[in-house]
Amino acid sequence: MKYILLALTGLLLSSCLKYQDIEIKGIEKVQTPRFENKELLIDIDVRINNVNPYKIKVKPSELQVYIDNDFIGTVFLDEKVVIRRKAENTYTAKLRGKMADGMLMTMMRVALKSQVTLQLKGELKGAVYGFPSKLDVDQQRVIETAQLKGLIKGLL
Numbered sequence: 001m002k003y004i005l006l007a008l009t010g011l012l013l014s015s016c017l018k019y020q021d022i023e024i025k026g027i028e029k030v031q032t033p034r035f036e037n038k039e040l041l042i043d044i045d046v047r048i049n050n051v052n053p054y055k056i057k058v059k060p061s062e063l064q065v066y067i068d069n070d071f072i073g074t075v076f077l078d079e080k081v082v083i084r085r086k087a088e089n090t091y092t093a094k095l096r097g098k099m100a101d102g103m104l105m106t107m108m109r110v111a112l113k114s115q116v117t118l119q120l121k122g123e124l125k126g127a128v129y130g131f132p133s134k135l136d137v138d139q140q141r142v143i144e145t146a147q148l149k150g151l152i153k154g155l156l
Contacts, residue, residue: 019052019128020051020052022048022049022050022051022052022056022083023048023049023051024046024047024048025047025048025049025088026046026047027044027045027046027047027147028045028046028047028090029044029045030042030043030044030045031043031044039096039097039098040073040096040097040098040099041094041095041096041097042095042097043092043093043094043095044092044093044095045090045091045092045093046090046091046092046093047088047089047090048083048088048089048090048091049087049088050083050084050085050086050087050088051086052085052086053085053086054085054128054129055082055083055084055085055128056082056083056085056126056127056128057080057081057082057083057126057127057128058077058080058081058082058083058124058125058126059080059125059126059127059132060076060077060078060079060080060125061076061077061122061123061124061125062074062075062076062077062122062123063075063120063121063122063123063124063137064120064121064122065097065118065119065120066117066118066119066120066121067106067107067110067116067117067118067119068106068109068110068116068117069117069119070102070106071100072099072100072103072106072107073097073098073099073100073103074097074098074100075095075096075097075120076095076096076097076098077093077094077095078094078095078096079094081093110145111145113145114144114145115142115143115144115145116142116143116145117140117141117142117143118140118141118142118143119138119139119140119141120137120138120139121137121138122136122137123135123136123137124137
């Protein structure tokens with residue numbers, strides 16, 4: 001009986017929670033990358049608009065990063081980020097990256113281009129009202145190489 005009640009409660013809550021995608025307005029600041037224990041550490045300030053009537057917790061997750069279809073490494077979000085409800089704010093994501101073999105050659109090629117396709121693949125973990133959730137990510141964006149200038153400079 002209690003399992004049926006639990007299932008109905010979950011069903012009711014899920015129907016009440018209308019989720020709208022959060023909007024990433026842009027990257028405001030990228031800290032100069034630093035290396036520690038053969039890993040790349042970088043802090044990125046991201047402007048995010050959450051139109052939902054509830055806060056969203058993004059839990060530690062990992063994503064694979066590709067530039068122009070070349071795998072360059074895996075990025076880890078090591079600390080949770082809490083996105084406030086019905087607000088547009090800037091959040092700092094503390095990222096740690098493990099670079100793939102041959103990544104430096106890819107970055108040298110990227111430095112010579114004006115635009116590249118950045119792709120992120122993986123799974124983001126989060127929670128809303130304490131209920132865990134996972135979101136499959138497979139996003140591509142064409143970006144100006146100038147936006148990666150600080151990262152490229154730090155690597156080369």
